[in-house]
Amino acid sequence: MSKRSDPRLIERVLRGEHAAASRALSLVIDEAPEADALSKAFFPKSGSAQKIGVCGPPGAGKSSLTSRLVAHYRKQKLKIGILAVDPSSPISGGAFLGDRLRIQEHAMDPGVFIRSLANRGMIGGVSYTIFGAMHVLEAWGCDKIIVETVGTGQDEVEIGKVADTIVYVTTPSMGDEIQAMKAGVMEIGDIFVVNKSDLHGSDKALSDLRSAMSLGRTHEAKPWEPPVLGTSALTGKGVDELGKALDDHWTHLKKSEEGRRRLREQHKEELSLYISRRVYRSALDKISDRNLDDLVEHKIDPASLGTKILKK
Ligand SMILES: Nc1nc2c(ncn2[C@@H]2O[C@H](COP(=O)(O)OP(=O)(O)OP(=O)(O)O)[C@@H](O)[C@H]2O)c(=O)[nH]1
Numbered sequence: 095m096s097k098r099s100d101p102r103l104i105e106r107v108l109r110g111e112h113a114a115a116s117r118a119l120s121l122v123i124d125e126a127p128e129a130d131a132l133s134k135a136f137f138p139k140s141g142s143a144q145k146i147g148v149c150g151p152p153g154a155g156k157s158s159l160t161s162r163l164v165a166h167y168r169k170q171k172l173k174i175g176i177l178a179v180d181p182s183s184p185i186s187g188g189a190f191l192g193d194r195l196r197i198q199e200h201a202m203d204p205g206v207f208i209r210s211l212a213n214r215g216m217i218g219g220v221s222y223t224i225f226g227a228m229h230v231l232e233a234w235g236c237d238k239i240i241v242e243t244v245g246t247g248q249d250e251v252e253i254g255k256v257a258d259t260i261v262y263v264t265t266p267s268m269g270d271e272i273q274a275m276k277a278g279v280m281e282i283g284d285i286f287v288v289n290k291s292d293l294h295g296s297d298k299a300l301s302d303l304r305s306a307m308s309l310g311r312t313h314e315a316k317p318w319e320p321p322v323l324g325t326s327a328l329t330g331k332g333v334d335e336l337g338k339a340l341d342d343h344w345t346h347l348k349k350s351e352e353g354r355r356r357l358r359e360q361h362k363e364e365l366s367l368y369i370s371r372r373v374y375r376s377a378l379d380k381i382s383d384r385n386l387d388d389l390v391e392h393k394i395d396p397a398s399l400g401t402k403i404l405k406k
């Protein structure tokens with residue numbers, strides 16, 4: 095542990111201290127030397143919170159709805175963690191600033207933990223860091239962890255590797271989007287939401303989405319049929335129903351084999367990311383000046399040299 099580290103940090107996180115969780119999260123996100131020890135200490139708490147992934151196209155209202163959901167859970171005195179996966183591109187930076195402001199209404203609440211993962215979250219693939227961040231939040235005592243992505247169209251499938259329950263958010267004006275909705279999205283969503291139901295056309299969007307869902311449905315009853323709900327993050331309509339559907343899905347996961355299957359997938363992802371990171375780094379450390387000279391002088395080619403280094 096480094097000089098500045100607090101030997102009682104783990105204990106303080108487990109006791110539910112906000113400041114301690116904040117420090118632990120920073121260490122994990124910055125990949126500090128303490129990160130492995132922290133993950134080890136917190137891992138026994140993993141699986142205690144429902145990890146909810148909120149995804150969908152840009153501007154659908156993911157951030158606004160997340161904020162409403164937090165208010166819903168806080169009425170039940172639940173402890174909530176929010177991990178915001180920022181855009182990696184500066185183009186969508188403005189949208190993120192908006193997210194920040196919307197979520198600020200909960201920033202002073204000691205029962206809510208908000209952290210943005212910058213581009214270390216999931217853009218271009220799930221990162222190892224997000225798992226570590228979740229371990230900290232579960233150790234701190236979160237009942238629900240909401241992972242909010244910025245709609246890039248890529249995150250939907252990735253988020254399935256880290257979340258227990260996936261909420262796919264769309265809006266009435268995105269009817270075409272529903273038509274063209276990728277099969278992958280239809281498969282990974284556990285709950286579908288037509289947000290902005292205060293706007294014109296929400297009934298049609300709801301029925302379009304419901305029929306699109308039933309098209310892909312087989313005759314045999316599935317243990318979980320994804321509900322299609324209408325919400326308005328503006329008025330708060332439908333948020334309690336969304337909360338109920340999320341609780342139902344969590345109960346379903348706990349009662350069925352599906353919960354265990356998803357946990358296995360998440361742990362597999364975390365483990366593979368850890369291994370590939372370690373192997374990658376240690377292999378890169380083995381590259382010598384001599385190796386580079388050999389390449390320049392065509393004494394060996396990169397593939398053969400790479401194979402040799404990996405075998406070392
Ligand atoms: N009328 C209406 N507007 C909404 C509703 N929910 C969100 N909005 C508005 O829609 C815009 C986008 O909302 P956000 O919550 O930032 O959407 P987002 O999905 O997080 O957007 P990105 O993070 O950029 O992908 C904002 O101007 C919100 O005020 C709703 O239920 N009804």
Ligand SMILES: [Mg+2]
Nearest residue numbers: 156157193244
């Ligand atoms: Mg947002």
